[in-house]
Amino acid sequence: MKKYIEQLLADIKYSTENVSLPFIENRLELHNWRSEEEEDKTAPVRNLEEWTGICKQQLPPSEMLNDEQVQNLHDALIKMLDAYNWSFVLQTEVPLRIQYACIRDNFNQEAKVKQEYMGFFQLCHEGTEHGKCALEKYCQCAFYADLFSGFINEDLTAEEERARELEIEITHLKRKHGDEWMKYYPYHLDAKYDDENGNPYDYGFEENDNGNWWRS
Numbered sequence: 056m057k058k059y060i061e062q063l064l065a066d067i068k069y070s071t072e073n074v075s076l077p078f079i080e081n082r083l084e085l086h087n088w089r090s091e092e093e094e095d096k097t098a099p100v101r102n103l104e105e106w107t108g109i110c111k112q113q114l115p116p117s118e119m120l121n122d123e124q125v126q127n128l129h130d131a132l133i134k135m136l137d138a139y140n141w142s143f144v145l146q147t148e149v150p151l152r153i154q155y156a157c158i159r160d161n162f163n164q165e166a167k168v169k170q171e172y173m174g175f176f177q178l179c180h181e182g183t184e185h186g187k188c189a190l191e192k193y194c195q196c197a198f199y200a201d202l203f204s205g206f207i208n209e210d211l212t213a214e215e216e217r218a219r220e221l222e223i224e225i226t227h228l229k230r231k232h233g234d235e236w237m238k239y240y241p242y243h244l245d246a247k248y249d250d251e252n253g254n255p256y257d258y259g260f261e262e263n264d265n266g267n268w269w270r271s
């Protein structure tokens with residue numbers, strides 16, 4: 056098993072360092088700016104196993120692994136998924152073994168090739184009952200359902216909706232970036248950063264005085 060795990064870790068590392076992103080050529084053209092929703096709808100889809108070259112079947116069930124092996128495989132897979140911008144992100148604390156089981160169980164999934172916005176590894180098979188997926192009682196869908204259950208019949212004003220988005224985004228950033236999360240602060244969602252013309256952080260494209268910012 057030891058030899059096998061070593062080879063598997065090497066394969067995952069290779070895949071992490073050799074991501075093929077076939078549709079990248081348009082990425083910095085301003086007129087191609089897309090909203091997150093738009094990118095989500097139009098992003099090319101690739102099967103994660105084919106894209107990464109790592110198959111679910113190569114990943115041993117966690118019962119066959121010792122703690123160190125689970126830890127190493129978990130860390131390598133997280134890093135690989137980040138490299139593919141198809142990140143494995145949880146909103147709550149989940150034991151490592153269960154995280155690994157979740158990645159393994161869901162690994163044969165369709166991933167979106169996203170350029171501008173983050174993509175997220177799907178944690179449940181579609182149609183799975185809450186709490187019955189590989190995450191068991193840590194099921195994230197159940198967590199979200201809970202989080203939103205109080206709001207479903209509520210008509211939110213645009214401001215309230217924005218404030219809620221900010222809250223959710225911050226939770227997510229803290230989980231993903233740890234102490235570094237402020238670097239990714241979603242200014243566009245924070246009403247405190249609005250000026251009289253709305254929010255100057257919207258879209259992230261600001262022309263400077265001479266309008267030649269893209270040449271500098």
Ligand SMILES: [Zn+2]
Nearest residue numbers: 179188194195
């Ligand atoms: Zn679930």
